Amino acid sequence: MSTSEDLALLRRYEPVFRYTRGEGFFPMDVAAYVAACSLWRYHPSEGAACLVPRGNLSLEDLAGPWRGNADTTLFLRFVQPLDIPALIRSLQQEPREARAFRPGRGRLARVGYTSRFLDLLFSLTLLARGRVPGATSAAAGIEYRRLVGEPDRHRYYGRVVREQGWTILQYWYFYAFNNWRTGFFGVNDHEADWEMACLYLYPGEGGVLRPEWVALASHDYSGDDLRRRWDDPDVQKVGDHPVVYAGAGSHAGYYEPGEYIMEVELPFVSPLARLAERARDSWRRALGGGRQWRPYEGRGFSLLRVPFVDYAQGNGLAIGPGQERVWAEPVLLTPTPDWVSEYRGLWGLYARDPISGENAPGGPMYNRDGTIRRAWYDPLGWAGLQKVAAPNVAATRVAERRAHLAERREALDAAIAETRRELEGVSLEAAAIRSQPHLLTLSATYRERIAGLSAELARLLQERAAGVAVADALEHYGERLESGYRGPLRAHLRRPLKPYSGQQLRTGRVVEGWAAVSVGLLMIGTVTLTLVYREHIILGLAALLFLFALVEFSVRGRLMRFIDTVAILLACACGLVLVWEFFWTLVTVAVVSTGAYVIWANVRELRA
């Protein structure tokens, strides 16, 4: 297909983006951004050195001879943090809509003490690890508004890939800044942000391309859960244009408007989190007989992760066909331009953050470490579609598989007949030598051969039976596909992203207030106890923790869950006491009970 046809295809299905009120950064032209940047190289022993100063850099220059080695990191630098007077001025001049954001219920009100305490640690780690300075977001906002002017020109970068019968449309969006942390109480800030939406089309009747799947880049999500089928009610559309709800500041893509809870796992508590999850699973398995424990699932949050809310309210600016702002002419990334393929550095400030959340991302083609993004080299696998046949070839694939199964069944029939003959022969030989004392050793070998052949025959028969069942099911499924059936709508989803429902967000002001002050109060209480009640500090701390837990669960209306947890803990403690006091008695009872059970089971078998 020609470039113009690819462009026309991209434009026909280009998404509509809906932002949250208060969003400060929108998709922009990368050429303007790069022109406002300087290019830097960082080396651990030499520090950061400017290679190209601001004003002298162009998009084409990125493809220049900027090769680093394993130790060096190339990065762009967009803005310098503002000093305090400039920051105050910028806040005064900030557009009104940038201050219009209204968060929903506080994220800390949705989680427990451990997560609140970890949140405190997470905030403290920002001081220790590298981070984007606080006033950078304001500076980036000023610079962004200066670059794009009014009205904004919003551009995307399109890529068309043809693979495995699919035509894949990738829409890449570049944002000058991700201010999720400073603007929307989120996880991180970083200069530059690349986001992506992907459409998967197949040739329908008359070879006309028809969309079948949509996949939106969203945080760490990957695989099947990323995509929705075109006819899924979750995929909202304006004509032929899918609607994407962008997270405020994070710019992650969502299908539905709402508030999404994201959890961050701190590296230093990961082993503890795994341990806690294993203990919880064991408890559930022990009492649930290995079945899924649904009713007692409770909150989906982990005890040892920090929750953040990604606000994708969709009540702000909308960009796309028929919206208040429209897309400028897109830039095609096929064939891949040099600034995409040759520049492996970061697209913004390298904050030297070991957790990477504050470092700028790589380009559309590369990860931060210079490796190629999966979304780029394997767009099907990125959305879990590598195993899905396009609808136009599905019936053919079914016929191919049925032919393959038929061939396999014939081969199995031959193998089964051969194995039966061999087994019968070997059994006859074994019978013949059984009463010969001088062939006793050989007899043992025969027994092993008979056992091996019997197992092989059973395996072949089992495979044949399964093959016949699969072929029958395939025949039935093929007929359904030919009659227009496209498979179950959401069978591929395992843990789909869903916004928090109104019912789940129904936490009162009391809960929010308590969540805001509880950790601080607990810390003050602990210090006070240590100072004035040192001789009974353990008892005092236990009482304090109990009191705080009681208040917490009470204000949340989950007093019963608290009492149950307390009962379980007390039962564990009492269990330990019993084991401690009656260890040998318990051992004796266990042995006697087991013996009695064995006798009972054996006698029952005799009487059966």
Added chain:
Amino acid sequence: MTEHLDQAPPAAPAERGWALTVSGLLLFGQALLLALALPVLAADRLGTESATPWDPRVGPLILEWHRVPGPAIDLAYGPARVRLGWDALSAALFWPLVPLDILAGSLLLAVRRSAWMVAVFTQAVVLALCLALYVTLEPGYVYLVMLSGVLLVGYLNYEDVRIVFAGEEEEPAVIITGEEPVGR
């Protein structure tokens, strides 16, 4: 199964499973244990091998309350005399829980929604009292009460029991790991 994400999960079965029946019966058993712990202790110490405390031929059971040196009750029953100290008298602390146990057991066997709450609350109090007595007076009967409490908490948290009294499940959150995705 995920094909029907929009549909509400099937309602939990309301019939009484074996675990629920065992829990109910255990609660009645515990009530009996708590109610009889002190009388049995008293009878045992009085040496009831010759006569029962209710035997009219021996005469009435005489109780005398002592406060010094510590709370105690002197029992006189015919020729037998015994002083019950705090360790035995502490069994009376469980008496207020007996009606709760009976109530919880009855509600549980009738599969009433409030049963689980009453039962768990009672067990929390029973076990807390047991632990407190264990670290202070260490009375012998407390181990049996502990055992009944531990068994009951286990049964009350057994899936077949929980599922009957279950509430709603919340949506899981997404975990952000260290891997680099598009858009971080």
